[in-house]
Structures are given as C-alpha cells and as structure tokens.
Amino acid sequence: MAADPKQSEAFRQLQEAFNSAQSQMTQLRQQVEKHAELARAKTQRDFIQTEKERAFRELGEAVFKQVQKGRLELSSTFAPLLKAIEQAQHKAEAQAREIGDLLQEGEEAAQRLKQKNAGGGHSGVAPRTKKL
CATH class of the missing domain: 1.20.5 (Single alpha-helices involved in coiled-coils or other helix-helix interfaces)
Incomplete structure (x- = not known):
C-alpha cells in the first residue's frame, strides 16, 4: 500500500512545525539563561558596591574619631x-x-x-x- 499523499503532506507540515517550535524553545532558553547570568552579575556588583561603601564609611568614622581625639591631623x-x-x-x-x-x-x-x-x-x- 502506498502512503496517502495528503497524510504525507500533513505529516511533513507537522514535522516542520515541531522542528520550528523546538528551535524557538532553544533560542528562548538561551535568552533566559543569558538574562539570569546578567541578573546574577548585577546582584554580585551591587553586593560588592555595598561592601565597598561600608568599608569607606567605617574608614571615615575611624579617621573622624582619631581627628576628634587629636591623634590625627588632616x-x-x-x-x-x-x-x-x-x-x-x-x-x-x-x-x-x-x-x-x-x-x-x-x-x-x-x-x-x-x-x-x-x-x-x-x-x-x-x-x-x-x-x-
């Protein structure tokens, strides 16, 4: 028995649609992974900035205390x-x-x-x- 040409065409179209959907999912996954990586990098940057600001604040407070006590002259x-x-x-x-x-x-x-x-x-x- 020969395959029905209408069924073969429908199967081919279905296969193409499936392959297209798979390709789109792969691209979407890559974009999501890139955005997640960017978000992690920004979070890390913010944490480092906060740590740096805290260190500067502590340094400034320590210097100010030394100036008040007369141990340091600016x-x-x-x-x-x-x-x-x-x-x-x-x-x-x-x-x-x-x-x-x-x-x-x-x-x-x-x-x-x-x-x-x-x-x-x-x-x-x-x-x-x-x-x-």
Missing part, C-alpha cells in the same frame, strides 16, 4: 567635610533631644490622665440624679 582641604560631619552630628543630637522631649511630654500627659481617671470618682460633689 590638611585644611578636609575642613569642609569635617564641618559637614559636625553639623550632621549636631542635627542628629537636636533631633534626639526633640524626640526625648516629645516622649517625656507624652509620658507626663499619660500620668496626668491616669491620675485624673483614678481620682475622678471621688470629687466630693454629690452625683446628679437622673430624671425619669
């Missing part, structure tokens, strides 16, 4: 940076004092309210009578 070119750090410290201290004051005021208000509520039933005045 050239006058660093004066604006030192002044900026000192101003930032003063702002942080003022903010901390303000927060402390607000907390203290809240605590005092809470104490007054607590005392008022505890002594509220003993005013020495007879309670009002309700009208029926």
Whole structure:
C-alpha cells in the first residue's frame, strides 16, 4: 500500500512545525539563561558596591574619631567635610533631644490622665440624679 499523499503532506507540515517550535524553545532558553547570568552579575556588583561603601564609611568614622581625639591631623582641604560631619552630628543630637522631649511630654500627659481617671470618682460633689 502506498502512503496517502495528503497524510504525507500533513505529516511533513507537522514535522516542520515541531522542528520550528523546538528551535524557538532553544533560542528562548538561551535568552533566559543569558538574562539570569546578567541578573546574577548585577546582584554580585551591587553586593560588592555595598561592601565597598561600608568599608569607606567605617574608614571615615575611624579617621573622624582619631581627628576628634587629636591623634590625627588632616590638611585644611578636609575642613569642609569635617564641618559637614559636625553639623550632621549636631542635627542628629537636636533631633534626639526633640524626640526625648516629645516622649517625656507624652509620658507626663499619660500620668496626668491616669491620675485624673483614678481620682475622678471621688470629687466630693454629690452625683446628679437622673430624671425619669
């Protein structure tokens, strides 16, 4: 028996479609792998940058402490940076004092309210009578 030419053509078209889909899947997989590799590289770069920034911050803090203690003297070119750090410290201290004051005021208000509520039933005045 000879194969039906319509079935052979349909089989050939199906085979071509399958091969095309396989090729597209391979390309898609390669693109996904490339993007994943790029994402890993960027994440690693960000981690390294964060590590570097932390090291610089720690170095700066250590140098600043040494300058404050008088163990290290920097050239006058660093004066604006030192002044900026000192101003930032003063702002942080003022903010901390303000927060402390607000907390203290809240605590005092809470104490007054607590005392008022505890002594509220003993005013020495007879309670009002309700009208029926």
